[in-house]
Amino acid sequence: MHLHAIHGGLALEGHKAASAAGGLRACPPPPRLVLALRQHAGLPARPVVAVGERVARGQVLALPEGSGAPVHAPLAARVLAIEDRPLPGQGAPAVPHLVLEPTGSAEAALLAPLPDDAAPGALRTRIAEAGLVGLGGAGFPTAGKLDAARELVIINGAECEPWISCDDALLRAHAGEVLRGARLLARAAGARRVLLAVEDDMREALAACRAAAAEDGGDIEVVAVPARYPAGGERQLIQALTGREVPRGGLPRDLGIVVFNVGTARAAWRAVALGEPLVERVVTVTGPGVAQPGNFLVPLGTPVSHLVELAGGYTPLARRLLLGGPMMGTALAHDDFPIGKTQHCVLVLGERDLRPATEDMPCIRCGDCASACPARLLPQQLLWQARADRLDDAREQGLPDCIECGCCDLACPSHIPLTETFRRAKGALLARDADAADAAAAKARFEARQQRLEREAAEREARLAARKAAAASPEAVAAALERARARRAAQQNPDEPA
Ligand code: SF4
Ligand code: SF4
Incomplete structure (x- = not known):
């Protein structure tokens, strides 16, 4: 496929190898889960459970206000508190959070799986009730991006920030689920064409995607895009793949295009085929400030401190803690913040990675x-x-x-x-x-x-x-x-x- 040049950007030194090497690792339940009721663009969700109540994995904990998304229990747990806490980032507002104590029970309250040939409207309803939002970082409720017919669905596996390798790990482990989710999203959007973009330096992920695409009939085109920052930006990716520019002040929908992250595609498949709401995501924990960088499949609400422990704890080099990558991440004052739907990386940088003041x-x-x-x-x-x-x-x-x-x-x-x-x-x-x-x-x-x-x-x-x-x-x-x-x-x- 012919790729179009994008303006600007930078060739940044890659640091993905350390976290990508170990594949996708499980995350044991933390002692507490903390769920922000605003993990999406829009208003905070409204809690529908009470303090002291026991909840099953997948149970609805909060319902959306307006165009938001519901929040579900990542594990069977007891509700310990509903309290205001600040969101990550300097000056970020405080919003209601649910504090849960996992009980260790396997009790689950999943939705009924939908058949393969479910109608587009049923798929959109399922995606909304499963609480799906863009897992690439923006957090727009996914159902809202499916509200009108599109010509082209782009699945974005071009994670362009140095250090972050969660999409790479996800594609290597679950390329088939991502492709099946991509097909469902295309059907829900009425799109005839699906492209899956993966950075050309993610070789194993590319091979896994191409093998899965060939096995599934080859209707999804897997495209390798140059690993140049920020190739994974929505507008930049659209331009690279189609040569078309999203108009200033406009949205991809103005071109009949919709872009979803690979994690969102997998979550869509799980919501439809397994009836599983969005209760987990892949997170990269990396940087010279942690002993054993890696990628973890994490129950939402897991505190950053728990993930740092899983990654072997802090090293003497640790100087700065970020949620996200070095270019667009948010500096954290402490590691008590929980992982939400849009958080894909915990990065602990050392002195020499910081720009001199x-x-x-x-x-x-x-x-x-x-x-x-x-x-x-x-x-x-x-x-x-x-x-x-x-x-x-x-x-x-x-x-x-x-x-x-x-x-x-x-x-x-x-x-x-x-x-x-x-x-x-x-x-x-x-x-x-x-x-x-x-x-x-x-x-x-x-x-x-x-x-x-x-x-x-x-x-x-x-x-x-x-x-x-x-x-x-x-x-x-x-x-x-x-x-x-x-x-x-x-x-x-x-x-x-x-
Ligand atoms: S000095 Fe900095 S802000 Fe001014 S034109 Fe050069 S790069 Fe831009
Ligand atoms: S931060 Fe904004 S102004 Fe600066 S290069 Fe990126 S898009 Fe352009």
Whole structure:
């Protein structure tokens, strides 16, 4: 298949070998599971269990509000608490979490498996009730991406950050399940064509996928894409595979394309064929700061500290703990945070992996950031607009299309923290948009109330006018006289009917 060039990006030194070597390892149940009720884009889910209740594996614990996703019990357990805890990341909000104590029981409450030929609507319903969200990191509820027909489904196995190898491990162990899930997702989306993209340096995974695809009839095309960061970005992958660009401010759906991570595809197959909700995922635990890096199949809600123990514990080199890769990951202040649906890597970096803290210098307008930007943005211009609080101008220039990949930071000779500036500016834009939406909703409510009050007043006036008009007519006067006569007669002869 002919691949198209993508703009920018960087060839980063790979560090996947250490974690990829051991294959996919099991994770024994931790003493506690902690489940955030917001593991997806949208509002937190609403708990439907009580503290003290015993729950079976797969049982619904919380139901979605709006377009979110339900949360299920990863193991049979007892509910210990429902409490607010902060999400990972500096300044991240606190949201309700469920704290569970696994009981060791094998009790499960799975859904009834669906037949192979289930209708697309039934597949979409199953994917929604199984709590599937994008496991690649964005966390969009999967059912929401299947709400309209698409021409092409792309299954994304191009994990491009150095150190992360969870997709590699998953494909080597379960390529057949991923392909079957890809076929189900394509059927649910009404797509005729499915491409599975895998990085060209994931040789064993590529071979496993090609063997599984050939065995299953060869209807899914397995494509090797160059291992260049960030080839696994949704827009970059679409461009590399189809030569088409997602329009600025648009979505892949505008091109009739939908992209799912390989883990999401496998989860879709398990939800349909086995009736298993999303209760586990593969996580890479790696870096020079852990003794035995590896990939683990992890019950959701497992604390990071448990995974670090499984990976042999911290080494003396450990300096920084990240959830995610070195380019787009979130620094953690401690290892008590749990693994959620979108967390694919625990990375413990050493001193020499950290960028030296240097003072940023003035922009010299070299343009290296623009050359490196895979979203074809002009980071130096966005920087100026963000620092001047000219957010509308920055929006015009494509700020919302910044994928926060960090390429511009690495390219910048002046060590300007461009990505962090853009992340904050995007947050400010979102907050401002939310405030504007709130204000518009309040104005609409006020106007609707005013209109209702005016309508009611007009109706009252009309009724009064009608009564006055009726009272003034000869028939009304005659009727009133007749009523008065009847009342008088009744008072004089109380025993006779009036
Ligand atoms: S962080 Fe944003 S601006 Fe910088 S290179 Fe990536 S997409 Fe471009
Ligand atoms: S790379 Fe840095 S110094 Fe060069 S133009 Fe971009 S922001 Fe300015």
